[in-house]
Amino acid sequence: MMDFATRVHNHNYxxxxxxxxxxxxxxxxxLMHQFIWMLYPKVPVTFSLINRTKTxxxxxxxxxxxxxxxxxxxxTLTFRENELIWLAGNRxxxxxxxxxxxxIEYLRTFRLPDYKLETVDGQYVLTFEGDWAAVTMWEIYALAIVSExxxxxxMASLDKFELDILYAQTKTKIWNKIKKLKSYPDMRLAEFGTRRRHGFLWQEWVTDAMANELGRSFVGTxxxxxxxxxxxxxxGTNSHELPMVFGCLADSDEVLKTAQYDVLAKWQEVYDGELLIILPDTFGMTQFLRDAPAWASKWTGMRMDxxxxxxxGEEVIAWYAMRGEDPRKKRAMFSDGLEVDLMIDLHQRFRG
Amino acid sequence: MMDFATRVHNHNYxxxxxxxxxxxxxxxxxLMHQFIWMLYPKVPVTFSLINRTKTxxxxxxxxxxxxxxxxxxxxTLTFRENELIWLAGNRxxxxxxxxxxxxIEYLRTFRLPDYKLETVDGQYVLTFEGDWAAVTMWEIYALAIVSExxxxxxMASLDKFELDILYAQTKTKIWNKIKKLKSYPDMRLAEFGTRRRHGFLWQEWVTDAMANELGRSFVGTxxxxxxxxxxxxxxGTNSHELPMVFGCLADSDEVLKTAQYDVLAKWQEVYDGELLIILPDTFGMTQFLRDAPAWASKWTGMRMDxxxxxxxGEEVIAWYAMRGEDPRKKRAMFSDGLEVDLMIDLHQRFRG
Structure with missing residues (x-):
């Protein structure tokens, strides 16, 4: 039957x-928000979202x-009760x-703070300024909004038929990628497209497709x-945001140099196990590894971005070996520009 | 809003x-039904639908x-008023x-007659027996039903996700074919998949896709x-059914030989113009052309099946030339096993 309620609602969308x-x-x-909220909630920060593709x-x-x-x-959004229960109760x-x-109680009343939106030379400059614990959460929402x-x-210029073809073609393309990845059952991969997604529903379709087809190779989203x-x-564990803010807080070159380690030292006071993943490239990976404290090589693994x-990957393996660690017992994650063929190359090179 | 009526209806489908x-x-x-109804309504006939692919x-x-x-x-179906209006009023x-x-008045009360369904060696034998005007219409409905x-x-073994992928892949495949055909804007093609279709809605999608994309190259369905x-x-104009029945009615070899022409002689009493398309291959094309009456080469064109x-195509061109007709002024139609590459080959060979 005609769903009049939906139809009329759509007129007035x-x-x-x-x-x-x-x-x-x-x-x-x-994870980072809790870390910030526990240790540095009132640190004044300014984040800007800018478009790096000037064209x-x-x-x-x-x-x-x-x-x-x-x-x-x-x-306008606040966390729903079932969402908080999940964060609190999930493994x-x-x-x-x-x-x-x-x-969790803090999140119960959390709302996103205000933003500043300016236009400079055809580009938006979106700035979030305030207490670190308040503004940090804007990152992904803002990126996803701009991307979507x-x-x-x-899509607005395409008619319904062209859209149908476009999504059929794109589903087929994604499916072919998934099928290709399926030939490497030892590979482990996660979906992390939120910030540059086409749209939430599309991200959901792709993630669902991966979960359905890749079985144990799909480790999550x-x-x-x-x-x-x-x-x-x-x-996910942590990002460049943490050492970047620590770096900004440094009042001398000496403190700046150790900031990238200080933040991790603090991190391991809050988290352990699989959450001890180093992201070594904020200020360059080679200098990070060279001067890293002894405990850094004890962490669970490293994300190369x-x-x-x-x-x-080779540099990290050599570093672990030099530090007396067995690289095969460490977790290596790659997260930058991973097209399917590159994923397969990296898997074949670094597996085992 | 939840459409309870549809949902509950679906439970009880x-x-x-x-x-x-x-x-x-x-x-x-x-066209054939009207021809039969006008001239041979009471001829007793038996049609059987059998599956030629024994495996x-x-x-x-x-x-x-x-x-x-x-x-x-x-x-249970009868023609609806708007359908009859269309048949009567459309160009x-x-x-x-x-x-x-x-x-049209005859169609107003038309219903499909009874059928006989038997199973022989793992195959259905579906037989329609009776007055020609009554049973002829079963042909396409029965074929489409079995095919669908x-x-x-x-499809029944596929889950919703697999179906989604399957249709996405198939749409992409069809779209690539249509794009390929679009490179030949002088080509003219029609959709005629009813009898072997995947399903009515799919046939509708494909036909709509062709109409949307191929412009004047798509001449119809x-x-x-x-x-x-x-x-x-x-x-469409006519099929093998007519000469086949005429052949069956022949009571001597001589009449059998001329049956294939007699039916066309009758056809041109009822129709003219674009409807004068010869389908010469019911009993073999070469003998048909050789002994065809003079008026046959005056018809609008020929369908090679x-x-x-x-x-x-070459044989028909030579025949027209021999009969003093300009083959370039005749319509040639191909209708058998037309995959895209064959369509393009035929178009390039016989255009102009």
Missing amino acids: RLDPIIRSLLDTDFYKF VRLAEIIPEAVLRAQLDHAR FYGRRDIFRPEY LRSRIA SNALLAFKHSFEAI SKEPVAA | RLDPIIRSLLDTDFYKF VRLAEIIPEAVLRAQLDHAR FYGRRDIFRPEY LRSRIA SNALLAFKHSFEAI SKEPVAA
């Missing part, structure tokens, strides 16, 4: 919100009112009670909402 | 009818009750009044329901 849940962010934000003049593509409507909508990386009850708005506008909704593993991955 | 309209058949059936044991794949339910459902091949008012039931059963619903041109198409 005011907003199709991109962020509909505060869980719709990368899981590592919660794409985002401010000429996305109307400012549309961007503001999405950002403003995200600010992450096999461990319960990762999040302290006090942090851009793709929505790109960085997206906490998808993990919650589908009982996937939530994946910006350096050419084969060189980075 | 008794039948998903394959044939939902008597227009859901090839348009040529109506596919249809009776072991399609439950008999399921097949009967679909055939029985088709027998076919640029001409109005192709169908006589008396024939087989594909439904093949053989399916009268799709033509009616989407204002496509309805395509069973003979190897390049040889058939």
Whole structure:
């Protein structure tokens, strides 16, 4: 039967919100957020979101009112009871009670703080300024909003039939990639596309496809909402944000140099096990490894993000060996520009 | 909002009818049906539908009750008023009044007659026996029902996700074919997949895709329901059925020999113009052309169906030339096993 309610509602659609849940962010934000909230909640910080691809003049593509409507909508959100229960009660990386009850209580009243939106030379400059614990959470929501708005506008010129073909083609393409990955059952991979996604529903489709088809090779998703909704593993530990802020807080070159280690020393006071993953490339990987404290090589593993991955992998293996650690007992993760063929190359080179 | 009516209706789904309209058949059936109804309505005939691919044991794949339910459902159908109006009022091949008012009145009370369903050696034998005007219409409905039931059963083992991927892949494949055909804007092609379709809705999608993308290259569909619903041109003239029945009626070798021409002589008493298309291969094309009466080469064109198409095309060109006709002013149609590459080959060879 005609669903009149939906049809009439659609006539009067005011907003199709991109962020509909505060869980719709990368899981590592919660680990870092708790860390910040416990230790550095009031540190004053300023984050800016800028578009590095200058040829794409985002401010000429996305109307400012549309961007503001999405950002403003995200600010209306609070965590739902079932989301907080999940964060508090779920097992992450096999461990319960990762999040302290006090942090969960803090989240209960959490809302995103205000933002500043300016236009400079055809680009948006989106700035979040305030207490670190307040503004840090904006990162992924803001990135996902900008990314999804851009793709929505790109889709706007296509008619229903062209859209149908486009999604059919894209599903086929993704499926071929998944099939290719399936030939390497020892590979382990996670989905972490939230920040540059086409859209939440598309990210959900792709993640679901990977989970359905890849079996144990699919270890989870960085997206906490998808993990919650589908009982996937939530994946991620920490990012460049932590050493970057620590670096900014340094008041001498000497402190700046040790900031990248100080933050990890603090991290291991809060977390352990699988959450002890080093991201060594914030200020360059080679200097990081050379001067790293002895405990760094005891951590569970390392995530190679910006350096050419084969060189980075070899460098890390040599470093572990030099530090008297068996590299085969360490976890190596790659997370930069991973197209399927590169994933297979890295897997074949570094497996075992 | 939840559409409770649809949901609850689906719980109690008794039948998903394959044939939902008597227009859901090839348009040529109506031309032939009117011809038969005008001239030979009471000729007693028997048609059998058998599966030529013996390795596919249809009776072991399609439950008999399921097949009967679909055939029985088709027998409940009558033409709707708007369908009759369309047949009576639409312009076919640029001409109005192709169908006589008396024939339309006859259709108004038309229902499909009974059928006989037997199982022999793992195969269904579906027989329609009676007055020619009554049983002829079963052809396409019965073929489409068997074809669609087989594909439904093949789909039954796939879960929702696998189906989604399958249709995405198939849409992509069809789209690539359409794109390839689009490079030949002088080509003219029609859709005529009804009898071997995956399903009506899929046939509709493909036809719609062709119409959307191929512009003037897409000349129409053989399916009268799709033509009616989407204002496509309805395509088709006549089939082997006519000379076959005329052949069966022959009581001497001499009459048998001329039967293939007699039927066309009768056809041109009823139709003219674009409907004068010879299908010369019922009893072999070479003998047909050699002994054809003088008026045959005056007809609008020829449809090559069973003979190897390049040889058939060359033979027809030579024949027209020998009969003093300019082959370039004749219409040549190919309708057998037309995969895209063959279509392009034939187009390039015989265009102009």
